[in-house]
Amino acid sequence: MGDSGMSDEPSMFMVEICDRRMQFFYIFAFSLFFLLLTIPYLFVIDPNSALYVVSTLNAVGLGIFALLSGLAIFYCKRNF
Secondary structure: OOOOOOOOOOOHHHHHHHHOHHHHHHHHHHHHHHHHHHHHHHOOOOOOOHHHHHHHHHHHHHHHHHHHHHHHHHHHHHHO
């Protein structure tokens, strides 16, 4: 019935991301470093404080940055 728009070629978005894979590596390294610094801190501070909430949100945000940039690096290594 026709081409659904899917092809074997990667999208322009992924090509642009892979062209900047070094920047994604820096984001990954930066996020992972600060995540590793933040996680032990969560066991030291009082769980009922506002600082704990802020630190938890920082850890979650850093984890998301590390995960997404790591996935971009992994995708680019496999497909380019």
